[in-house]
Amino acid sequence: MDIKEYISSGILEAYALDGLSSEERRGVEDMLAQYPELRAELNAIEEGLEALALETAITPPSDLGASILSQIEDKEAPAGATAETKVVAMQPKTSVWAYVAAASIALAAIASFLAYDYHTKWQSAQNAFAQLQANNELMASQYNQVNQKLEQLEDDIEIIGNSDFQRVNMGAVNEGDNYTASIYWNAKTEEAFLSIQNLKQLSEEQQYQLWAIVDGKPVDMGVFDFDVKGLLKMKSVANAATFAVTIEPKGGSVNPTLEAMQVAGNVG
Amino acid sequence: MKGQDKEALAYLYNKYGAALYGVAQRIIKNDDVTSEVIQDVFLKIWNKIPSYDSKKGRLFTWMLNLTRNAAIDKIRSKEIKKSGKTDSVEDNVYTIDQQNSAEMSVDGIGVKELMGDLVEEQRFIVQKIYFEGYTHSEISKECDIPLGTVKSRLRSALSHLRKRVRK
Numbered sequence: 455m456d457i458k459e460y461i462s463s464g465i466l467e468a469y470a471l472d473g474l475s476s477e478e479r480r481g482v483e484d485m486l487a488q489y490p491e492l493r494a495e496l497n498a499i500e501e502g503l504e505a506l507a508l509e510t511a512i513t514p515p516s517d518l519g520a521s522i523l524s525q526i527e528d529k530e531a532p533a534g535a536t537a538e539t540k541v542v543a544m545q546p547k548t549s550v551w552a553y554v555a556a557a558s559i560a561l562a563a564i565a566s567f568l569a570y571d572y573h574t575k576w577q578s579a580q581n582a583f584a585q586l587q588a589n590n591e592l593m594a595s596q597y598n599q600v601n602q603k604l605e606q607l608e609d610d611i612e613i614i615g616n617s618d619f620q621r622v623n624m625g626a627v628n629e630g631d632n633y634t635a636s637i638y639w640n641a642k643t644e645e646a647f648l649s650i651q652n653l654k655q656l657s658e659e660q661q662y663q664l665w666a667i668v669d670g671k672p673v674d675m676g677v678f679d680f681d682v683k684g685l686l687k688m689k690s691v692a693n694a695a696t697f698a699v700t701i702e703p704k705g706g707s708v709n710p711t712l713e714a715m716q717v718a719g720n721v722g
Numbered sequence: 723m724k725g726q727d728k729e730a731l732a733y734l735y736n737k738y739g740a741a742l743y744g745v746a747q748r749i750i751k752n753d754d755v756t757s758e759v760i761q762d763v764f765l766k767i768w769n770k771i772p773s774y775d776s777k778k779g780r781l782f783t784w785m786l787n788l789t790r791n792a793a794i795d796k797i798r799s800k801e802i803k804k805s806g807k808t809d810s811v812e813d814n815v816y817t818i819d820q821q822n823s824a825e826m827s828v829d830g831i832g833v834k835e836l837m838g839d840l841v842e843e844q845r846f847i848v849q850k851i852y853f854e855g856y857t858h859s860e861i862s863k864e865c866d867i868p869l870g871t872v873k874s875r876l877r878s879a880l881s882h883l884r885k886r887v888r889k
Contacts, residue, residue: 461877462874462877463870464873464875464876464877465873466877467873467876467877467880468858468876470779471786471790471851471852471876472787472791473851473857483778497780498884499880499881500782501780501884502880502881502884502887503782503880504741504780504782504786505884505887506836506852506883506884506887507738507741507742507745507786508738509836509887510744510745510748510833510836511740511741512740512743512744513740514739514756515757518739518743518757519732519735519736519739522735522760523728523735525765526731526765526768527728549772550730550771550772550774553776
């Protein structure tokens with residue numbers, strides 16, 4: 455049986471408006487019992503009829519309601535004369551009233567369940583949202599880090615590629631060591647950048663210090679840690695003849711500790 | 723208990739009285755007779771509500787059909803007494819809206835407005851079956867439209883109205 459075709463035949467509307475023969479009615483009722491989607495469609499049709507009737511309502515004469523209720527009182531009085539009829543009459547009516555009450559209780563239960571359900575969903579949505587926000591912040595900070603690294607690399611490449619910068623290689627001073635570092639020095643602008651290739655690890659209390667030999671005297675060019683990556687800008691210097699790196703106490707010294715010289719190189 | 727039941731009926735009247743009055747009025751087209759019928763209908767509801775079976779449909783549908791059947795019975799018996807013949811369907815197709823246009827504009831959005839954007843064939847079927855209480859087979863015979871077509875037209879018209887009413 456094609457349910458869609460059955461529905462579109464309009465038989466459910468005819469059923470709802472009491473327009474079928476009793477045989478046809480029984481057929482529809484059998485179908486309703488078998489197919490929940492038919493029941494749902496019928497319910498929608500009935501709701502539609504109700505909405506249509508409410509929308510096209512006409513206000514009755516104002517005394518009609520009172521007159522109906524007073525007629526019921528008249529009819530009730532004789533009916534209540536014998537206790538037996540009273541019981542028979544009341545029982546089913548109560549059940550309808552109970553049906554109305556049960557429906558409203560069911561509605562309230564459904565409403566509070568929905569409220570609870572939506573609250574739970576709302577909370578989990580909020581959690582998911584907070585997590586997404588945190589992820590987003592993390593991504594943004596990682597992006598910034600990467601971006602900064604990239605910018606630094608771009609700057610470094612510019613310096614390395616700039617022909618005004620002269621590369622001065624500093625080799626190991628003590629025999630047997632294979633430490634190396636380089637200085638990119640621009641004689642015109644006096645800017646100097648350090649690049650570590652291989653220097654030994656220092657303790658917490660120690661730092662490397664870069665010196666330039668100018669007119670035979672050592673000039674401080676600043677301190678640096680053993681684990682610096684990329685190019686590190688050092689103090690500017692003019693007329694440098696030699697660059698050298700010594701190990702000094704953290705913060706650097708006024709005069710180089712010559713015994714602790716690690717690498718040195720002459721400007722070519 | 724009895725008080726509560728009466729309260730339930732008063733509740734039903736307050737909620738649905740005007741809707742059912744509108745339904746009956748459009749079939750009967752006379753306020754005094756409609757009041758009489760609605761009074762009978764609510765007494766029937768009061769007496770028959772134990773036999774109402776919620777499995778067979780909504781309470782309103784049950785009341786709607788009680789009202790429609792009572793209203794139709796009323797005009798049939800009156801018409802037969804008066805003229806000895808039923809009006810042919812064609813004669814009063816669109817007279818109802820004109821007669822009732824005053825009342826209709828009072829409550830709700832009005833039948834005319836609701837029906838306005840139905841196609842001609844659908845409007846006719848709704849008018850005859852829903853608002854005037856003709857049966858499906860009467861329409862089919864009188865207007866020479868296959869019964870299946872009457873049903874499917876009523877369906878498409880009602881589902882259209884359903885959408886409009888819910889807006």
